[in-house]
Structure formats: C-alpha cells, structure tokens
Amino acid sequence: xxxxxxxxxxxxxxxxxxxxxxxxxxxxxxxxxxxxxxxxxxxxxxxxxxxxxxxxxxxxxxxxxxxxxxxxxxxxxxxxxxxxxxxxxxxxxxxxxxxxxxxxxxxxxxxxxxxxxxxxxxxxxxxxxxxxxxxxxxxxxxxxxxxxxxxxxxxxxxxxxxxxxxxxxxxxxxxxxxxxxxxxxxxxxxxxxxxxxxxxxxxxxxxxxxxxxxxxxxxxxxxxxxxxxxxxxxxxxxxxxxxxxxxxxxxxxxxxxxxxxxxxxxxxxxxxxxxxxxxxxxxxxxxxxxxxxxxxxxxxxxxx
Numbered sequence: 321x322x323x324x325x326x327x328x329x330x331x332x333x334x335x336x337x338x339x340x341x342x343x344x345x346x347x348x349x350x351x352x353x354x355x356x357x358x359x360x361x362x363x364x365x366x367x368x369x370x371x372x373x374x375x376x377x378x379x380x381x382x383x384x385x386x387x388x389x390x391x392x393x394x395x396x397x398x399x400x401x402x403x404x405x406x407x408x409x410x411x412x413x414x415x416x417x418x419x420x421x422x423x424x425x426x427x428x429x430x431x432x433x434x435x436x437x438x439x440x441x442x443x444x445x446x447x448x449x450x451x452x453x454x455x456x457x458x459x460x461x462x463x464x465x466x467x468x469x470x471x472x473x474x475x476x477x478x479x480x481x482x483x484x485x486x487x488x489x490x491x492x493x494x495x496x497x498x499x500x501x502x503x504x505x506x507x508x509x510x511x512x513x514x515x516x517x518x519x520x521x522x523x524x525x526x527x528x529x530x531x532x533x534x535x536x537x538x539x540x541x542x543x544x545x546x547x548x549x550x551x552x553x554x555x556x557x558x559x560x561x562x563x564x565x566x567x568x569x570x571x572x573x574x575x576x577x578x579x580x581x582x583x584x585x586x587x588x589x590x591x592x593x594x595x596x597x598x599x600x601x602x603x604x605x606x607x608x609x610x611x612x613x614x615x616x617x618x619x620x621x622x623x624x
Contacts, residue, residue: 323581325439335552362406418462425519440617498610
C-alpha cells in the first residue's frame with residue numbers, strides 16, 4: 321500500500337527522444353504517445369530507468385536497489401517507488417510574436433488537476449474556462465497582436481483572462497516547476513489555452529523531425545539503411561509524473577531496519593538531481609531535462 325506521494329515536474333532543456341514503436345509513415349523512429357489521445361508522453365518504465373540511473377550517480381547502488389528494486393534475479397522484492405507515465409502539460413509552438421508560445425488545452429489542464437489530487441496536491445484550482453478559448457493570461461501577453469495570435473501558420477482570435485484566474489493558476493504552477501529563468505520570466509506572458517482539437521493537431525504536427533545518416537568509412541556514402549528519421553519532443557516542453565511511495569519491501573537484516581515511506585520520500589527528493597537525461601542519444605546531448613519534486617500528502621490525507 322502506498323503511504324506517501326509526490327509529483328515530479330520536468331522542463332525539457334534539449335530535444336528528447338523517448339522512443340516508441342516503429343510505425344508506417346514518414347517517421348522511422350517516433351516518440352512515445354498515448355494510445356487514445358496521441359499526446360506525447362514518457363512511459364513509466366523509461367522514466368523510472370532514467371531516474372534510477374541519475375540517482376545512482378549520487379548514491380551507492382546497494383542503497384538505490386533498496387528503493388528501486390533489485391538489479392539481478394538473485395533476490396526478488398518489489399520496488400518501494402511507483403512512477404506514472406510523464407504526461408504533457410505545456411507544448412511549445414512557434415509564434416510570430418514572442419518567438420514561441422506555451423500551448424495547453426482544457427482537457428490537459430483538467431486531467432492535470434485530477435492527477436494532482438491523486439497525490440494530494442490540492443492548491444491548484446482552475447475553473448472552467450473552455451467557453452473563453454483561445455485564452456491568454458491578463459499579464460501583458462508577448463504573443464498577442466491586435467487580439468490575434470499566430471501559431472505556426474494558424475491565426476487565432478484570442479480572449480484575455482480578465483478575471484485573472486488563468487494568470488493566478490500560472491503563478492501557482494511556476495512555484496512548483498523547475499526554477500529556470502525562462503519559466504519564471506516568460507511562462508505567464510507566453511501561455512495560451514487552445515481547443516482540445518487544436519492542441520491535438522499541434523502535438524502531432526509540430527514535433528521535431530530530424531534526418532540522420534550513417535556514413536560508410538570506405539565509400540564515404542550512406543551506409544546501407546543508415547538514412548532514417550527520428551522524432552523529438554522539442555525543448556521547453558513541460559511534463560509531469562506522479563510518484564507513490566510505500567514502505568521498503570526488502571527484508572530487514574542485522575545491518576539496517578526497513579525504511580518507512582516517509583523517510584524514503586525525503587531520501588529520494590535529496591537524491592534526484594536538478595538536471596538529468598531521459599531517452600535516447602544521450603551522447604549527442606539529447607534529453608536533458610530540469611527536474612523538481614513537489615511533495616504531496618500521505619495516503620491518509622483527504623482532498624479538500
């Protein structure tokens with residue numbers, strides 16, 4: 321039974337390729353996506369493996385194995401940590417004004433609020449704003465010109481959140497996100513809520529597609545099937561994941577007592593670095609993300 325919970329927030333610093341299944345189409349190596357929405361995500365197994373590798377650089381492997389589970393088949397016990405898929409919260413889209421916009425939609429925001437309640441983070445409230453979309457904050461928006469926003473080649477007539485609800489939500493959210501200067505200075509002035517359908521189109525059509533080749537050293541030309549396309553989640557994407565913590569499952573010994581969930585939550589928060597890498601092509605500088613852990617409540621807490 322899980323007794324503690326937290327949320328992990330990620331800002332993609334360099335384009336990230338968390339690879340999905342190959343498929344028919346122009347992209348040979350697509351990214352992971354949700355089956356029902358086709359929104360980009362990072363599978364829980366990929367995320368947990370990346371976090372385990374990152375914390376392993378700051379802690380003894382034996383200590384990491386106590387909470388993340390064994391690395392061999394000699395001793396079997398369940399992990400004390402459970403990670404959800406990393407879901408997309410804001411997606412960067414090229415804008416004529418302000419360089420780019422952080423785009424989200426009502427479906428994503430409502431699901432985010434529901435997910436935060438699962439980990440007992442109940443201070444984020446966003447009333448129904450769907451009738452006002454496309455919507456920008458009441459902070460001087462840097463992506464608006466004459467009440468219009470142009471994202472990629474699409475022009476939207478936008479509304480301004482005169483009630484201040486969206487701006488307040490963004491300000492509350494910034495305190496939980498990784499403390500980058502870009503987010504602190506620009507998220508509020510570059511955020512926009514578009515319709516669910518428009519958001520679905522952007523996350524399908526506005527990812528980065530990179531063509532890569534492998535050269536044959538002898539001929540100096542492309543080596544066989546060495547020409548391929550890779551899809552990347554662009555930098556400045558913002559994602560989140562849920563973390564659930566139980567008491568340590570590893571059997572106690574004379575050397576130590578099994579850690580309680582409360583202590584594990586504190587230990588993991590200290591172990592997780594401010595930056596780490598997720599996905600493939602790590603030696604090409606891909607997949608760097610800024611990370612922040614926001615502690616939630618216990619399994620006994622009740623939502624307000």
